[in-house]
Amino acid sequence: xxxxxxxxxxxxxxxxxxxxxxxxxxxxxxxxxxxxxxxxxxxxxxxxxxxxxxxxxxxxxxxxxxxxxxxxxxxxxxxxxxxxxxxxx
Numbered sequence: 001x002x003x004x005x006x007x008x009x010x011x012x013x014x015x016x017x018x019x020x021x022x023x024x025x026x027x028x029x030x031x032x033x034x035x036x037x038x039x040x041x042x043x044x045x046x047x048x049x050x051x052x053x054x055x056x057x058x059x060x061x062x063x064x065x066x067x068x069x070x071x072x073x074x075x076x077x078x079x080x081x082x083x084x085x086x087x088x089x
Contacts, residue, residue, distance in 0.1 A: 007065045011058050013051040016044045018079035019065055022072045034060045 008015050020030040020041070027045075031038040036057060044051040053061065065076065 007062060011051060011053050011061050013045050013047070014083045015076075015080060016041070016051055016053070016061065018076050018083065019061065019068075020045075021079050022075035023064070023068065034064065036060075 020027070023030065023033070025033060027041045028038045031041045034041070034057065040057075043049060044053060065073070068076070
């Protein structure tokens with residue numbers, strides 16, 4: 001895979017939360033990791049508001065997933081699949 005190619009086409013609250021959980025990070029740790037405020041991460045993950053990360057933040061999410069170890073990627077895929085099966089998008 002080309003390093004510039006995104007692994008997730010559209011980052012939704014499902015994928016954002018799955019990546020945070022796969023990395024086993026708190027909201028604060030994940031925010032620091034991405035270079036955003038914890039409030040932004042919480043907003044992205046909130047069920048009441050759809051996640052619409054700006055392109056620079058989508059790129060940070062892409063980079064985080066691309067650089068993740070295989071175990072993190074496996075947990076990410078499991079979280080996304082599990083959430084999708086339960087209809088949470």
